[in-house]
Amino acid sequence: MTNAVPEECFARGHNKLGGVWSNLSQDVARYLTKSPANIAQGDNFKARLSAFLTPELLCLLLYRFSHYFYVTRWRRVAAALARLNSLVHRVTITPQSCIGGGCRLPHPANVTFHGRAGSGLTLYSLAICCPKEPVLDIPVAMGPNLGERVTVGAHAVVMGPIHLGDDTKVAFTVWVDHDVPARSLVVSAALRQTMRSQVADAQSSACPYATAVCETNEETATFGQKQE
């Protein structure tokens, strides 16, 4: 296994400055639609500049350029930018990692990522996507491969060369080390028990996952067992 650049990097234009700019624009655009307050602010120069100066977008900027230099074979510059990102923002996103546009890191500190991901990735605080091996400067194929619009919750861990399908959500504190099909929600057994009692008590939709659990109660039992 070599440190070859993944094919999707070229497909997404990560070897061109235009591609980097396009991905950054998508990151900013997604940030501007993150909440009703942001949407109300509108998409204008002032709002974009304000978004661009947040730690979230600055660390993505450093990552995007480190990846650009990695793909264009300026490996030492790429490593230096990744180190700078780690020093300033406490984010460990290796330059080998390939992440599509529209990425969100709401709380960047201590997020670790070494792998591939499609567009619309969301990594909450302390989320970790890494290989099972105890080093990070290794071929990106050893890390997880995340599909489009994947969300990794706070304190969640995605480990090893696995594939998470499109629109998958990994709930907080959950660890995943096997493939997950598209349009899935991964929760811990204890969390699911809590959510069930919440649904039974109040039929409340306060918990964002309550509806999904309520609707798929019977299906879940068999589906979960099959995965085990």
Add this chain to the structure above:
Amino acid sequence: MTQDSLTLKQTFARLRADRKRLSQFLGSLGSENPHRLLLHPSFLCVLFYRLANYFYHRGHRFTARFFWHLNVIFTGADISAPNDLQGGLLIVSPPGTAIMAKAGRNLTIMPCAGLGSELGRWEDIGAGPGLPVVGDDVTMEPHSGILGPIRIGNRVRIGAGVAVTVDVPDDAIVEGPKPRIIKRRDI
């Protein structure tokens, strides 16, 4: 080798073991520059810790504290100077790592894992009040923790997201419950 008799030669011997282990992993797994480690964050945080540890045991507490602070600022790893960690220490991603313990050879710390005390338990079993004692070849996966005055055996693997607060025997694997997968209907 006891901590009281820690010399510069012994410190460098441990550092060489750390460097050799990291270099071996990087080389065997296809990294491009497995021997260019001086600015590698995994090596840098161990280097700062070894220097802090050496000065602490030579009685230069201020210098030890300086290197500890330097480690926290530059790499984000909080490894306190009095720790007794043998050679072969490998820290995958320094930001978010916190270590206060006594550990044997070849300890592997993956991102955001930590060792330390638990509130309300202050027995001293050899590492300091309330701190754990860890054996050789122990691996801690991401977000795992070893907390309180407990003993962890040799060749133990602590699974991701698990916080261990009881003794663990040799050759054990500690894992949390498997996650459940639910089909989403909200999209």
